[in-house]
Amino acid sequence: MLILGVDPGLRATGYALLQGSPGGVNLVDHGLIRTEDAAPLPDRLRKIHGDLRTVLAHRRPALVAVEDLFSAPQFPRTAILMGHVRGVVCLAAAELEIDVSALPPAAVKQAITGSGAASKMQIQAAVSRLLHPNDVLDSHVSDAIAISLTALSRRGFPLQRANQEVAP
Numbered sequence: 001m002l003i004l005g006v007d008p009g010l011r012a013t014g015y016a017l018l019q020g021s022p023g024g025v026n027l028v029d030h031g032l033i034r035t036e037d038a039a040p041l042p043d044r045l046r047k048i049h050g051d052l053r054t055v056l057a058h059r060r061p062a063l064v065a066v067e068d069l070f071s072a073p074q075f076p077r078t079a080i081l082m083g084h085v086r087g088v089v090c091l092a093a094a095e096l097e098i099d100v101s102a103l104p105p106a107a108v109k110q111a112i113t114g115s116g117a118a119s120k121m122q123i124q125a126a127v128s129r130l131l132h133p134n135d136v137l138d139s140h141v142s143d144a145i146a147i148s149l150t151a152l153s154r155r156g157f158p159l160q161r162a163n164q165e166v167a168p
Helices: 041-059 076-095 105-113 118-133 139-154
Strands: 002-007 012-021 024-034 063-067 101-102
Touching: 002 041, 002 105, 002 139, 012 041, 012 101, 012 139, 024 041, 024 139, 041 118, 063 076, 063 139, 076 101, 101 105, 105 118, 105 139
Parallel strands: 002 063, 063 101
Antiparallel strands: 002 012, 012 024
């Protein structure tokens, strides 16, 4: 099963495409969609939508997994802006008739690190240990990988790198 995980953000939206199989998971593709801080909101949303739609059209995953909306009470504007980005993510998937699954941030952290209160650094470390990427990943990309991994795990795929020896 091919799943695209998305960590929605207005400045930087991370994405990661993972292939799940009975033997584990493989990181197929990942990236970061950046927008200009000074650009008007509609232009930023158009860029995120267009870039993500290109990835979706090229790769055709079975599912898009996106981080569910979360807001700290002291930052309500952040939740509103994130909601806009989640909307264009859902629209890009819907245009190509790809199902979308929303995952709560705490559930992703719990699945990947064993703690629902894990930090971004802990997520990055857990993702690196699991998939052994050759480069240091941006925290948004690591979060997108974690979202994809959680979605695959919920569908019965083991959270281990494919072709990896399983400890007895």
